[in-house]
Amino acid sequence: MERLCTKGRCKQPAEFSLTYDYEDKLAVLGPLSPHPESLAHDLCRKHAVGFVPPQGWQQLRHIDLTND
Numbered sequence: 719m720e721r722l723c724t725k726g727r728c729k730q731p732a733e734f735s736l737t738y739d740y741e742d743k744l745a746v747l748g749p750l751s752p753h754p755e756s757l758a759h760d761l762c763r764k765h766a767v768g769f770v771p772p773q774g775w776q777q778l779r780h781i782d783l784t785n786d
Contacts, residue, residue: 721754723762732760734781736769745771748780 721732735751736759738744747766751758761769771777 721760723765724759725765730762733763734761734766736761743775745775746778
């Protein structure tokens with residue numbers, strides 16, 4: 719079963735997973751997890767490229783979003 723982007727009403731296929739480490743104020747964006755995770759957000763390419771972490775947080779990307 720294809721997983722969809724969890725951003726708003728987006729119906730595009732998810733390609734990436736976004737997780738947060740609240741203690742370290744770190745947002746981690748990586749490849750789509752093999753299985754849905756309750757604390758992860760599945761994102762399509764458009765929403766992964768446009769993701770901006772909360773103010774004061776660091777961002778770690780385990781993927782290259784420059785190649786479309």
